[in-house]
Amino acid sequence: MSSYHPIGPVVGIIGAGQLARMTQPPAIALGVELRVLAGAPDESAARVIPDTRLGDYRDLADLREFAQGCDAITFDHEHVPTEHIRALAAGGHAVRPGADALVHAQDKAVMRERLTEIGVPCPAWARVAGPEDVAPFAAEHGWPVVLKTVRGGYDGRGVWVCRTPEDVAEAFASGVELMAEAFVPFERELAVLVARSPHGQGVSYPVVETVQQDGVCVEVLAPAPGLDQEDAAQAQRIGLQIVHELGVTGMLAVELFQTAGGLLVNELAMRPHNSGHWTIEGSATSQFEQHLRAVLDLPLGSPEMTAPVVVMANLLGGDDPDLFKRYEHVFAHDPGIKLHFYGKEVRPGRKIGHVTALGADLEETRARARHAVVYLTTGEYT
Amino acid sequence: MSSYHPIGPVVGIIGAGQLARMTQPPAIALGVELRVLAGAPDESAARVIPDTRLGDYRDLADLREFAQGCDAITFDHEHVPTEHIRALAAGGHAVRPGADALVHAQDKAVMRERLTEIGVPCPAWARVAGPEDVAPFAAEHGWPVVLKTVRGGYDGRGVWVCRTPEDVAEAFASGVELMAEAFVPFERELAVLVARSPHGQGVSYPVVETVQQDGVCVEVLAPAPGLDQEDAAQAQRIGLQIVHELGVTGMLAVELFQTAGGLLVNELAMRPHNSGHWTIEGSATSQFEQHLRAVLDLPLGSPEMTAPVVVMANLLGGDDPDLFKRYEHVFAHDPGIKLHFYGKEVRPGRKIGHVTALGADLEETRARARHAVVYLTTGEYT
Numbered sequence: 001m002s003s004y005h006p007i008g009p010v011v012g013i014i015g016a017g018q019l020a021r022m023t024q025p026p027a028i029a030l031g032v033e034l035r036v037l038a039g040a041p042d043e044s045a046a047r048v049i050p051d052t053r054l055g056d057y058r059d060l061a062d063l064r065e066f067a068q069g070c071d072a073i074t075f076d077h078e079h080v081p082t083e084h085i086r087a088l089a090a091g092g093h094a095v096r097p098g099a100d101a102l103v104h105a106q107d108k109a110v111m112r113e114r115l116t117e118i119g120v121p122c123p124a125w126a127r128v129a130g131p132e133d134v135a136p137f138a139a140e141h142g143w144p145v146v147l148k149t150v151r152g153g154y155d156g157r158g159v160w161v162c163r164t165p166e167d168v169a170e171a172f173a174s175g176v177e178l179m180a181e182a183f184v185p186f187e188r189e190l191a192v193l194v195a196r197s198p199h200g201q202g203v204s205y206p207v208v209e210t211v212q213q214d215g216v217c218v219e220v221l222a223p224a225p226g227l228d229q230e231d232a233a234q235a236q237r238i239g240l241q242i243v244h245e246l247g248v249t250g251m252l253a254v255e256l257f258q259t260a261g262g263l264l265v266n267e268l269a270m271r272p273h274n275s276g277h278w279t280i281e282g283s284a285t286s287q288f289e290q291h292l293r294a295v296l297d298l299p300l301g302s303p304e305m306t307a308p309v310v311v312m313a314n315l316l317g318g319d320d321p322d323l324f325k326r327y328e329h330v331f332a333h334d335p336g337i338k339l340h341f342y343g344k345e346v347r348p349g350r351k352i353g354h355v356t357a358l359g360a361d362l363e364e365t366r367a368r369a370r371h372a373v374v375y376l377t378t379g380e381y382t
Numbered sequence: 383m384s385s386y387h388p389i390g391p392v393v394g395i396i397g398a399g400q401l402a403r404m405t406q407p408p409a410i411a412l413g414v415e416l417r418v419l420a421g422a423p424d425e426s427a428a429r430v431i432p433d434t435r436l437g438d439y440r441d442l443a444d445l446r447e448f449a450q451g452c453d454a455i456t457f458d459h460e461h462v463p464t465e466h467i468r469a470l471a472a473g474g475h476a477v478r479p480g481a482d483a484l485v486h487a488q489d490k491a492v493m494r495e496r497l498t499e500i501g502v503p504c505p506a507w508a509r510v511a512g513p514e515d516v517a518p519f520a521a522e523h524g525w526p527v528v529l530k531t532v533r534g535g536y537d538g539r540g541v542w543v544c545r546t547p548e549d550v551a552e553a554f555a556s557g558v559e560l561m562a563e564a565f566v567p568f569e570r571e572l573a574v575l576v577a578r579s580p581h582g583q584g585v586s587y588p589v590v591e592t593v594q595q596d597g598v599c600v601e602v603l604a605p606a607p608g609l610d611q612e613d614a615a616q617a618q619r620i621g622l623q624i625v626h627e628l629g630v631t632g633m634l635a636v637e638l639f640q641t642a643g644g645l646l647v648n649e650l651a652m653r654p655h656n657s658g659h660w661t662i663e664g665s666a667t668s669q670f671e672q673h674l675r676a677v678l679d680l681p682l683g684s685p686e687m688t689a690p691v692v693v694m695a696n697l698l699g700g701d702d703p704d705l706f707k708r709y710e711h712v713f714a715h716d717p718g719i720k721l722h723f724y725g726k727e728v729r730p731g732r733k734i735g736h737v738t739a740l741g742a743d744l745e746e747t748r749a750r751a752r753h754a755v756v757y758l759t760t761g762e763y764t
Contacts, residue, residue, distance in 0.1 A: 004424030007725055008706055025407035028430045029662075031706070031723030031735070042386035048410045050432045280411075284718050284740075299713035306688055324390055324413070332681035336666050341413030343389055353413070358666075 006033040009296055012066055013037070013045070014057050015076025018342040018351075019272050019288075020045035022280070026289035032296070036076070037066045045076065047343045060084045067093045072295045074250060075271055078105050079152065096198070096249035096295040097270050104246055105270035109150045109179045118245045120238055121264050123257070124182040134168045134180055141182040147171040150179050159215065184264060186257035190224050191275035194239035195290045195300055196248050203290065203300040204236040205283065210255070210275050216351075219369070220312040222278045222305065225362055227258075234263055242268070251276065251291045274314065274354075279303075281338050281356050282310030307358035313369040315353035317346040318377035323353075326379060330355075330372045337372050388415040391678055394448055395419070395427070396439050397458025400724040400733075401654050401670075402427035404662070408671035414678070418458070419448045427458065429725045442466045449475045454677045456632060457653055460487050461534065478580070478631035478677040479652050486628055487652035491532045491561045500627045502620055503646050505639070506564040516550045516562055523564040529553040532561050541597065566646060568639035572606050573657035575669055575685075576621035578630050579676045586618040587665065587685040592637070592657050598733075601751070602694040604660045604687065607744055609640075616645055624650070632676045633658065633669050656696065656736075661685075663720050663738050664692030689740035695751040697735035699728040700759035705735075708761060712737075712754045719754050 008031035013020040016038035024045070027034045037055050038046040046052040055062030057080050064087075067073055072094045085099040104111040112125045124141050128134050138145050147168065149158035160171035161183065171178060189212060193205040207227055211219035224232070239254045242265075253273030255266040276287035285293075285301025293300055320326075323346055330337060334357075341353040355372040359365030374382045390413035395402040398420035406427065409416045419437050420428040428434040437444030439462050446469075449455055454476045467481040486493040494507045506523045510516050520527050529550065531540035542553035543565065553560060571594060575587040589609055593601035606614070621636045624647075635655030637648040658669035667675075667683025675682055702708075705728055712719060716739075723735040737754040741747030756764045 004429065007727065008723065021410060024410055024430070028403060028406055028725075029720070029722045030709075031725050033429065033725075046432075047386065047415065048406070048432065050428075050430065050434070052432070284720075293713070298709055300717065301713065302717040304718065327412075327680055331675070331683065335682065335684040336686065338411070338666075340411045341390065343410075343413050343415075345389065 008032050009071040010035055010051075010069060011292060011295060012070035012073045013076050014063070014066070014073065014080055016043035016045035016049075016052065017076045018044045018344075020076040021048055021342060022272070022277070022286075022340070023288045023292060024048050025280075026286060026292055030289070030292060032292055035066070035070060037062070044342045044344055058084075060087055063088060064091065067091070072096055074291065074295045075102070078102065078270065082106060094295075098247070098249065101246045101248045102270055105268045107150055108148055108267075111268055112179070112181075114246065115242070115265055118241065120242065121262060123184050123264050123266075126180045128178055128180045131165065131168045131172055134162075135165070137180045144183040146181040146183050147178045148181060149174075150177045152176075157215075184257045184259060184266075186259050186264075188224075188258050189266070190227070190235060190256040190258050190263070191220070191273070192235040192239040192254050192256065193273065193276045193279070193287055193303075194236070194243050194252050194254070195250065195287075195294050196240075196243035196252070197294045197300055198249050198297045200244070201300050202240045202243055203303050204239050205276065205279060205287070205303040206305060207232045207235045208275055208278070216314070216316075217274050218314050218316075219366070220275050220278050221362065221366065222282055222310040222312075231258065231263060238263070238265065250294045251287050274351075277340070277354050278310045278312035278356055280340070281358060282306055282312075308360050309358070309362050309365045311357045311359075311362075311365045311369040313355050313357075313373045314351055315341070315355060315373050315376055317348050317350040317352045318379075319348060320379065321346045323376060326376050329381075330375055333375075334368055334372065337368060339372070339376075390414050391453040392417055392433075392451060393674060393677060394452035394455045395458050396445070396448070396455065396462055398425040398427035398431075398434065399458045400426045400726075402458040403430055403724060404654070404659075404668075404722070405670045405674060406430050407662075408668060408674055412671070412674060414674055417448070417452060419444070426724045426726055440466075442469055445470060446473065449473070454478055456673065456677045457484070460484065460652065464488060476677075480629070480631065483628045483630045484652055487650045489533055490530055490649075493650055494561070496628065497624070497647055500623065502624065503644060505566050505646050505648075508562045510560055510562045513547065513550045513554055516544070517547070519562045526565040528563040528565050529560045530563060531556075532559045534558075539597075566639045566641060566648075568641050568646075570606075570640050571648070572609070572617060572638040572640050572645070573602070573655070574617040574621040574636050574638065575655065575658045575661070576618070576625050576634050576636070577632065577669075577672045577676050577682055578622075578625035578634070579682060580631050580679045582626070583682050584622045584625055585672065585682040585685050586621050587658065587661060587669070588687060589614045589617045590657055590660070598696070598698075599656050600696050600698075601748070602657050602660050603744065603748065604664055604692040604694075613640065613645060620645070620647065633673045656733075659722070659736050660692045660694035660738055662722070663740060664688055664694075690742050691740070691744050691747045693739050693741075693744075693747045693751040695737050695755045696733055697723075697737060697755050697758055699730050699732040699734045700761075701730060702761065703728045705758060708758050711763075712757055715757075716750055716754065719750060721754070721758075 016036040035051040206223040209221040209224040253269040357368040398418040417433040588605040591606040635651040739750040
């Protein structure tokens with residue numbers, strides 16, 4: 001608990017992961033005092049934000065206590081129960097995004113219903129109560145059928161690509177609520193970041209390509225290489241349409257499939273997102289600053305890029321727990337590379353940071369980012 | 383006191399002003415855990431750094447306790463007694479810069495002696511014990527004579543421009559140790575930022591123009607407009623010569639007079655400096671990140687500019703204590719302007735923040751920065 005009076009507005013972030021952590025730098029610049037609700041004092045954001053409160057985001061009493069004195073409340077993740085968010089708002093707290101918007105990032109079936117309603121292109125989908133509902137869906141849309149948990153999945157978890165009825169039975173054996181989607185033979189994945197403030201200003205960042213490996217994003221290329229202007233404009237229109245129709249406050253990341261038949265929306269995240277980490281150095285206004293501006297209803301910042309090409313590569317934990325000694329080679333090799341470490345114990349495969357390279361040539365910039373993450377992860381010189 | 387084990391190296395900063403505050407963002411990115419020694423819990427950096435220790439930088443026992451567990455120790459200001467710095471180093475602590483280097487930023491007479499010795503151009507100067515020593519100096523170099531406190535002056539404080547022997551008597555009435563310098567009829571003031579790491583790598587940023595009003599820096603123009611290449615190269619050579627000859631670790635700011643007869647060194651600061659705040663957005667590596675890299679003996683980062691023109695304008699407190707409500711106009715007017723507020727109570731004339739504008743045209747970029755600071759200070763639209 002802080003022992004001084006705040007000078008600027010206080011923004012409470014529920015959750016203390018790397019997104020809250022990376023919000024601290026722009027908060028420092030703007031004079032916004034961050035408060036985080038952490039599960040433990042050594043979480044990523046708790047290490048860098050003095051006003052850390054310990055509590056459980058699933059406990060309404062903890063949330064109410066946390067909210068006292070905050071000028072606005074926002075989120076590091078989407079797992080706060082919707083009814084608790086409504087209760088905080090009913091108690092007079094400015095929760096941004098609000099429950100009516102956030103539910104679309106919490107419940108994939110609600111999201112699909114709403115996007116379909118407002119005419120946003122999505123994969124074919126259906127609510128399914130059991131395997132018996134999947135059979136007619138497969139008959140109409142063919143195999144494979146993608147089953148997804150309606151709530152709580154991320155980074156490829158909670159997704160089953162089913163090629164047979166046996167796979168379907170296995171997915172339902174998990175016991176969680178599922179929905180069905182047609183398998184999309186996409187050419188690549190794109191993402192568009194947009195922001196909206198409570199009084200209705202909207203901003204869109206350039207469309208990016210997200211490169212996935214085993215369901216996890218490994219690289220983001222900004223802007224999406226070779227994307228034609230019409231598709232780029234459509235993606236931005238979709239993003240802005242969604243924030244305005246859903247009444248989003250703050251950042252929205254729209255993950256898209258690019259297919260032969262056009263763009264389809266895959267997922268929504270209603271907060272700063274991995275596909276926008278490149279904006280820290282790569283845009284005049286980072287997604288973290290933008291999110292703060294939006295939740296405080298300040299005018300939004302310019303999304304202009306600071307270089308022709310920006311590449312972000314995620315850093316996954318390798319087998320050596322001491323990442324720091326590898327900085328030396330990476331920085332000596334490339335004085336322009338930017339490194340972001342999330343202050344997490346290194347564990348194999350864990351997302352522990354990212355690197356960003358700015359440049360003029362895509363392949364060269366991409367090679368720089370890759371060199372850094374490969375070396376940091378494995379100690380191998382590529 | 384932090385309640386978790388650090389993952390990255392721990393850097394202790396003695397002093398908790400805005401320089402320590404602005405070091406927290408790059409520390410967050412690098413996974414470096416900062417610790418600050420503050421005089422009070424509401425100081426600028428103490429508000430944003432969890433591991434804040436309270437103590438007195440003039441008290442060796444406080445310093446020793448603070449230093450326990452730090453991988454390196456550095457400074458937010460130059461006021462730590464030189465003998466205490468030596469005592470910490472003798473105790474096995476990595477103090478960067480070390481006392482032998484730092485004394486040149488603490489004691490202006492020592493600085494002048496050393497710079498003269500290594501051939502760096504300075505104004506004519508002399509140690510003066512009393513008014514009787516000033517008379518022969520004035521006879522040789524003419525009036526006015528500039529008297530300066532040997533230790534402890536900043537932002538124009540501790541400087542007397544004496545036009546008569548009466549002015550000299552008044553300066554000596556202050557009772558502090560003084561030195562004399564010839565009055566320099568300069569064309570403008572420049573600054574060059576350089577960094578050096580313990581194993582001897584050096585980096586120089588582009589030379590900037592610093593615009594002063596009443597002895598306080600109000601604006602920094604990067605790069606210095608219209609500076610010819612030879613003068614720019616000389617300023618950078620001087621900066622690099624000083625860091626290497628003096629064994630500086632970390633950032634060094636060299637303030638220079640540009641005169642008809644060439645460049646003269648005015649002052650040294652051995653830490654991140656107001657003349658380098660533009661590097662936060664305006665350079666691939668900010669002076670704060672560079673200082674951290676240097677004190678940790680990591681390879682230095684690229685000093686390349688991110689835009690053709692960068693203008694930084696200092697924000698001094700106006701008569702309205704609520705700065706925050708003025709953000710709205712400033713951000714709506716200019717979505718690309720970057721604001722840095724230091725988390726200090728607003729008091730008239732107090733340095734409470736700065737703004738940075740990046741652009742292609744000097745006058746336009748300068749007008750944007752000025753518009754923002756004038757509006758934030760006075761509420762007047764220029």
